[in-house]
Amino acid sequence: MRTRPLKVALLGCGVVGSEVARIMTTHADDLAARIGAPVELAGVAVRRPSRVREGIDPALVTTDATALVKRGDIDVVVEVIGGIEPARGLIVTAFEHGASVVSANKALLAQDGAALHAAAEANGTDLYYEAAVAGAIPLIRPLRESLAGDKVNRVLGIVNGTTNFILDKMDSTGAGYQEALDEATALGYAEADPTADVEGFDAAAKAAILAGISFHTRVRLDDVYREGMTEVTAADFAAAKRIGCTIKLLAICERAADGGSVTARVHPAMIPLSHPLASVRGAYNAVFVESDAAGQLMFYGPGAGGSPTASAVLGDLVAVCRNRLNGATGPGESAYAALPVSPMGDVVTRYHISLDVADKPGVLAQVATVFAEHGVSIDTVRQQGKDGEASLVVVTHRASDASLSGTVEALRKLDTVRGVASIMRVEGE
Amino acid sequence: MRTRPLKVALLGCGVVGSEVARIMTTHADDLAARIGAPVELAGVAVRRPSRVREGIDPALVTTDATALVKRGDIDVVVEVIGGIEPARGLIVTAFEHGASVVSANKALLAQDGAALHAAAEANGTDLYYEAAVAGAIPLIRPLRESLAGDKVNRVLGIVNGTTNFILDKMDSTGAGYQEALDEATALGYAEADPTADVEGFDAAAKAAILAGISFHTRVRLDDVYREGMTEVTAADFAAAKRIGCTIKLLAICERAADGGSVTARVHPAMIPLSHPLASVRGAYNAVFVESDAAGQLMFYGPGAGGSPTASAVLGDLVAVCRNRLNGATGPGESAYAALPVSPMGDVVTRYHISLDVADKPGVLAQVATVFAEHGVSIDTVRQQGKDGEASLVVVTHRASDASLSGTVEALRKLDTVRGVASIMRVEGE
Structure with a gap:
């Protein structure tokens, strides 16, 4: 074994960073x-050097991150600051000074992955980011390496623990969104400002990263269609149960049937209770992958938290260090397929639509006509009515999102349709 | 991109080999x-060159595998023959002639993994074998690389699709073992001679490989305790249901609580219905991993079949080819921890025991005394009796397998115990 140590610079020492530092100390012999x-x-x-950091030599602590990455003797920079700047500038500077980088920064990777990969390659260094998607779950490496000889067609994932906790709570207790969010906040699963989670921004960044790797195509955050889950109601869960489904916030990356384009999206969706993702409870994450040869795979585990994220960071750290000892680099960006990313309107899926309608003869015929005119085929319809009020619940066959939008627009114009109570996609079939 | 191709020799062209050859042809551009x-x-x-092999140039086919691996211009040998010889000799010869090897051979890896790794290292070549355990499921790479910065404490896996199909059938239909086996055979899930699967030999080989990688310790097939599942009955499933469990054939690799030793075993076991492994259906495989930092992870997918296994082989092929272009090798054997492998008697777990007993007062007291004398603490007891016949169902707290064996031996000597109807371990809690 080489005795001269590899030098690691840690940017950020919060929940994840302090755990990385701790394990580097307690498991030094294993890592070596x-x-x-x-x-x-x-x-x-x-940022705040005065905070006591147990187990970290105060002499190592600095507020000058730029000087640290510029030192020239650093082998690996571990970036767990998060956010776009100063993280981006520090990573690029690290590459320019010969260091490889391990990052957990999903927002940055989703926005600037291509440029960062290019900077790494230009300097003969590595960029690894297993921790950026689904915390401890090995996912980037299996997609980049284990499935490198296969063709991935679809990735369907629960990649945000906060929203899965909320939706699971609504499902199991019948609670409404606000009540479940309050509990998630009280238990520390949701942040004081939960926007990034509940509006799907966090999941969308992960979807961009997953789609890019899966399809060997650059997919940026802006390419990802995004709907949050704040409008999911207890009534939606009741409706889902009636058709043997539950509701999850899903990140979905798909190759079009003709193989010529891809899509990436995040939105709440009904999935059958028999689907492996349906039983993912609490704040756990899971990602379901469908490929030509391997078939259906699922990866499951804790999607966040200091220790799980540190596990992923340290796995990357070991790989990057081995690469340096070998004088080699690991797989870089693979974007050779360069497939176009299609807009949401091109996505083909099924829909569950609840309509409030007048309780009189002929309404169903009218509604069915609108669906037919827009080329959306109906799978099942259920009518419920009393006291002049009625509801129609329609589940469609597969249709494009554009066709469905056109259908809904036309339905809203019908005199007999008093309102569109909810529209939800049905996935995982 | 380099234009001179890397040369691959394929040993074996059955279900897996022909699929590897097919994908190498149809996806040549992607692989490149x-x-x-x-x-x-x-x-x-x-072995039989006369068989028509669609899509393979007959000029490439040979019966002289040794001459093929000795050619000297081969970069990677893909071994999908299976069995010990001639596979072992061919692999070693391949290393000696400078080729790296991708193998799907669990029996060989479990028996001679250390020697093969040493031969690869001595020649500066790679030995990869993702396909040897759980088919398409990325498992070896996540354990060797993604979790390289973590400490794995337990691996609990359904790693044999044939037996999972049979047990799932028994669970869902109430069928007996023979009936379920017959259906598995008719559907092609079980071989004409199912011994390797139903007696746990196949799973034991995989357990040896998983334990070795997880604990950085050499674990050979002989170190793995093995019980088959041919004696699991419909009555066992009924008993499992009564305590909220189902029955799976599990491969279990554990680090002892004090960290100083490890165990590996394969046997049928009851696991709670709430455990993620309980809902693994049909011929699917899944492996549950518990580690210090990552927590609980699960990997799920098809554990066998031509295409899924080919997916794993090709993933390794891509990695090994990249390593050669880099002039480097991937991670080799990691056995530095060299922990002792403890015998089955040292395993600590829970037990479900059904006793046929005389239906008279004092029997429970007698039985409970025997458990206490052997240091096995009882969690629950259920008595059922009629017409002078009675049964006692005991579920224990955690105890060593040796203590449990001593308890059962003593119970058999009691006049009031007419027989020990079944003993099954309870895992996954």
Whole structure:
């Protein structure tokens, strides 16, 4: 074994960073044996140096992250700051000074992955980011490497633990959205401002990363269609149960049937209770992958938290260190397929639509005509009525999102349709 | 991209081999883009060259596998023959002639993994074998690489599709073992001679491989305790249901609580219906991993079949080819921890025991005394009796397998115990 240690600079020392530092210390011998050389924490850049950081030598702590990554003797920079800047600038500077980078930064990777990969490659260094998607769950490496000889057609994932906790709570207790969110906040599963989670921004960043890797195509955050889950109601869950489904916030990356384009989207959807994703409880994450040869795979585990995220970061750290000892780099960006990313209107799926309608003869015929005119085929219809009020619940066969939107627009114009109570996609069949 | 192709020799062209050859042809451009150089099928060694092999140039087919691996211009040998010899000799010869090897051979890896790894290392070549465990499911790479910075404490897996199909059938239909086996055979899930599957030999080989990688320790097939599932009855399933469980054939690799030793075993066990492994249906495989930092992970997918296994082989092929282009090798054997492998008697778990007893007062007291004398603490007891016949169903707290064996031996000597109807371990809690 080499005795001269590899030097690691840690940018950020919050929940994840402090756990990375802790494990680097407590498991130093294991890491050295697995890498083939010892690793040494050479510096820790933080914003508030006065905070006590147990187990970290105060002499290593600095507020000057730029100087740290510019030192020139750093082998690997671990970036767990999050956000776009200063993370982006620091990562690029690290590459320019010969360091490889392990990052957990989904927002940055989703927005600027291509540029960062290019910077890594230009400097002969590595960019690894297993921790950016689904925390501890090995997902980036299986997609980039294990399935490198296969053709991925679809990725269907629960990639945000906060929203899965809320939806699971609504499902199991009949609670409304606000009540379930309040509980998630009280238990620390939701942040004080839950927007990034409940509006699907976090999941959309992960969808962009997953789609890019799965389809060997650049997919940016802006390419991802996004709907949050704040408008999911207890009534939606009751409706889902009636058709043997539950509701999950899904990140869905798909190759079009003709293989010529891809789509990426995040929205709440009904999925059958028999689908493996339906039984993913609490704040757990799971990602279901469909490929030509492997068939259906699922990866399940904790999607967030200090220790799980640190596990993913350290796995990458070991890989990047091994690469450096080998004088090699791991797989870089693979975007050779360069498939066009289609808009949401091109997505083909099924829909569950609840309409409030007048309780009189002929309404169903009228509604059915509108569906037919827009080329949306109806699978089942259920009518419920009393006291002049009635509802129609329609589940469609597969149709394009554009056709469905046209259908709904036309339905709203019917005198007999008093309102469209809810529209939800049905996935996983 | 390099234009000179990497040359691949295929040993075996059955269900898996022919699928590997097919995908290498149909997806040649994708593989070239992902590797950075084209790959060329340079030779295919088979036993019966007269069989028509669609899509394979007859000029590539040979019966002389040894000459093929000795050619000297082969970059990667893909071994999908199975069994110990001639596979072992061919793999070693391949290493000696500078080729890296991708193998799907669980029996060989479980028996001679250390020697094969040593031969690969001595020649500066790679040995990859993702396909040897759980078919298409990325498992070896996540354990070797993604979790390289973590400490795996337990692996609990359904790693044999045939037996899971049979047990799932028994669970869902109430069928007996023979009836379910007959259906598995008729549907092609079980071989004409199902011994390797139903007696747990196949799962034991996989357990040895998983334990070795997880604990950085050499674990050989002989180190794995093994019980088949041919004696599982419909009555066992009924008993399992009464305590909220189902029955699976599990491969279990555990680090002892003190961290100083490991165990590996294969046997049928009751697991709670709430456990993610309980809902793994049909011939699917799934492996549940518990580690210090990542927590609980699960990997799920098809555990066998030509296409899924080919997906795993091709993923390895891409990785090995990239390594060659980099002039590097991937992670080799990691056995630095060298922990002792403890015998089955040291395993600590829970037990479900059904006793046929005399229906008279004092029997429970007698039985409970025997458990207490052997240090096995009882969790629950259920008595059922009529017409002078009675049964006692005992579920224990955690105890060592040796203590449980001693308890059962003593119970058999009691006059009031007419027989021990069944003993089954309870896992996954």
